[in-house]
Amino acid sequence: MCACRCGINVHMKDDKIRYIEGNRDHPVNREVLCAKGAAGIMQQYSPAKLQTPLKRVGERGSGEFAEISWDEVLNTATRWLHEIRHDDPKKLAFFTGRNQS
Numbered sequence: 001m002c003a004c005r006c007g008i009n010v011h012m013k014d015d016k017i018r019y020i021e022g023n024r025d026h027p028v029n030r031e032v033l034c035a036k037g038a039a040g041i042m043q044q045y046s047p048a049k050l051q052t053p054l055k056r057v058g059e060r061g062s063g064e065f066a067e068i069s070w071d072e073v074l075n076t077a078t079r080w081l082h083e084i085r086h087d088d089p090k091k092l093a094f095f096t097g098r099n100q101s
Ligand code: SF4
Pocket: 001, 002, 003, 004, 005, 006, 029, 032, 033, 034, 035, 036, 037, 038
């Protein structure tokens, strides 16, 4: 749940996550799990979790979105990347949060 990247064991029952515990063999946390890590179960089961990709359909900041398919997402991303590749590939930068850039 954060950049510390603690090791976890996720316990399942009836195809659902029952609880998360720290992995005793992991060199970073050695079984310790903070409250935020234990709350990671909500990443799967929060009612606020997005269930499908969304596309902004209103003005930026208006909060208007429409559900779209994964095919539309991939086709859109492919088209954007294709345009950048043919225009100037140096215009592309990729970042994946915190220290994982
Ligand atoms: S258990 Fe806590 S400190 Fe470790 S990665 Fe998860 S949120 Fe970060």
